[in-house]
Amino acid sequence: MDNMKEFFTTLAGEAHVEFEEKRSIFIGHALRTDTEEEAQEYIKKIKKQYNDATHNVSAYTMKNGIIARYSDDGEPQGTSGMPTLDAIRKSGVDNACVVITRYFGGTLLGAGGLVRAYSHTASLVLEAAGIITYEPYSEYELRCGYSEYQKYNAYFCDMGVLIDDTRFEDQVTIRFAVKRRESDQIVTKIKEMSYGRDIPVALGERYDYR
The missing domain is CATH 3.30.230.30 (Impact, N-terminal domain)
Structure with missing residues (x-):
């Protein structure tokens, strides 16, 4: 987009x-x-x-x-x-x-x-x-273990990431959205936190706000 x-x-x-x-x-x-x-x-x-x-x-x-x-x-x-x-x-x-x-x-x-x-x-x-300003958000899906989920969840809260959906099965699947201008930074940070094991998969883009 x-x-x-x-x-x-x-x-x-x-x-x-x-x-x-x-x-x-x-x-x-x-x-x-x-x-x-x-x-x-x-x-x-x-x-x-x-x-x-x-x-x-x-x-x-x-x-x-x-x-x-x-x-x-x-x-x-x-x-x-x-x-x-x-x-x-x-x-x-x-x-x-x-x-x-x-x-x-x-x-x-x-x-x-x-x-x-x-x-x-x-x-x-x-x-x-009222007036509200939207900007492009990049959407991702991330699969991770339960222990990693706790770390990611805390990081997402700190960064203001929008959580769209979380599923708890054999692994945790998180669907989330971040400001497009911050997406590279956040994806890189997740890779660093997991030593390259957990890589968010890009799903698309949309307008949103926080």
Whole structure:
């Protein structure tokens, strides 16, 4: 997976916030979405949930910003969807979808007021969702004796290694993941600790965090 980016920043979870401006209620919704289908499903879900709203403006970005879509959903062009998309971009996250529901309060906000209201709501909900940074992790499987397992387990704890699975049979089989930039160091250390007897087998790579 040599094409994996060094770091990948996205939303930590789903969030909802509410903001009022001149009696108009803006409800922001945000969720990590890894495909356009997921983003469209999330938009559809929010629109159904708030089908009595005046507008349900949406924006999403993914694949390092190569895919970026937005909808004004009836608001004046350029006053809602694009400011929402800009807020996503400014936050630095990718694979993120934001939907902003508006209930009109009777007072026109003007183009500038709409831009500020949608930008502010988008920023609030992105902050509420939280931001998390993933990086490439290398996955390994290691078979060892029970006495060696105790040493490796202590070492893994010290190094912050992610343990995916441990099986205790005639030998111990450990599946673990380490930051790709630390993988050579950790594999070399295991070989040194076992005098070359125990060699981790590479399984693949994934994005993760610790």
